[in-house]
Amino acid sequence: MHMRSAVQSRSEDFTVPASESKRQTGEMAAMVGLWILGLVILLVLCYCVVPNLWIRVLRRGVVWRGPGRAEIALTFDDGPDERYTGRLLDILREAGVPATFFVIGEKALRAPQLVQRMREEGHEVEVHGFRHLPVPLLSPARAMAQVGRTHQLLRDQFGVHTRWYRPPWGLCNAWSLFPAGRAGHRLITWSVMVGDWRLTPPQELRRRILRRLKPGAIIVLHDSDKTWGSQPGAPENVLAMLPSLIEQVRAQGYEFVRLDRWWPKGS
Ligand SMILES: [Zn+2]
Numbered sequence: 001m002h003m004r005s006a007v008q009s010r011s012e013d014f015t016v017p018a019s020e021s022k023r024q025t026g027e028m029a030a031m032v033g034l035w036i037l038g039l040v041i042l043l044v045l046c047y048c049v050v051p052n053l054w055i056r057v058l059r060r061g062v063v064w065r066g067p068g069r070a071e072i073a074l075t076f077d078d079g080p081d082e083r084y085t086g087r088l089l090d091i092l093r094e095a096g097v098p099a100t101f102f103v104i105g106e107k108a109l110r111a112p113q114l115v116q117r118m119r120e121e122g123h124e125v126e127v128h129g130f131r132h133l134p135v136p137l138l139s140p141a142r143a144m145a146q147v148g149r150t151h152q153l154l155r156d157q158f159g160v161h162t163r164w165y166r167p168p169w170g171l172c173n174a175w176s177l178f179p180a181g182r183a184g185h186r187l188i189t190w191s192v193m194v195g196d197w198r199l200t201p202p203q204e205l206r207r208r209i210l211r212r213l214k215p216g217a218i219i220v221l222h223d224s225d226k227t228w229g230s231q232p233g234a235p236e237n238v239l240a241m242l243p244s245l246i247e248q249v250r251a252q253g254y255e256f257v258r259l260d261r262w263w264p265k266g267s
Pocket residue numbers: 077078128132167168169227
């Protein structure tokens with residue numbers, strides 16, 4: 001009698017009550033959930049965030065300035081825009097300044113005459129994207145198509161062979177770090193950006209640019225206000241300050257060049 005009760009009580013020690021087993025299953029599920037969440041966060045970081053630290057902060061795998069000669073490159077993003085780009089081309093032609101335009105494919109389709117003018121008036125035309133989309137949020141295939149489609153369009157309709165890709169807002173994903181992820185194009189950003197997509201007084205824009213001017217500077221400006229985040233009318237101020245900026249930059253002994261002066265085609 002005495003022995004049986006001892007065995008009974010021992011077996012009770014090893015029986016896990018139902019509530020306890022439920023708790024353990026719950027803990028296990030929470031842990032698996034945490035692991036999955038951690039993995040998703042890690043993948044997002046690796047795909048969307050780290051590549052941008054890599055190119056924007058460490059400036060690796062990207063061109064952001066030219067050689068240290070008394071030359072600077074003027075570049076314009078987001079066009080062609082029917083309201084501003086024609087007048088911008090007039091100013092550049094008047095001053096005899098060559099520039100590089102990073103165009104949006106669907107806008108080039110809407111205003112082919114402006115892309116034609118860029119070509120005829122001695123400017124370089126390169127790829128900004130088919131639409132102005134945030135590349136870190138695009139799948140590898142969609143991100144690649146943004147470059148490929150624009151490249152094809154510019155080649156087939158305008159005879160332009162593009163080599164450079166400046167992704168919208170200068171943001172890329174992990175796949176764009178590989179040449180295949182950007183249809184073989186070289187990645188480029190800038191060394192001087194002055195917030196010209198906001199309504200900033202012309203003299204303030206000019207002051208900011210002149211303050212940061214260095215040999216080999218790549219200046220980015222915008223010839224459209226249709227992009228998300230830009231203020232309506234902002235390019236008016238760019239157009240207003242450009243003639244005097246050109247004059248003052250030249251007075252400092254700098255020459256304006258296209259990217260192919262620094263990196264000849266075929267190099
Ligand atoms: Zn842009």
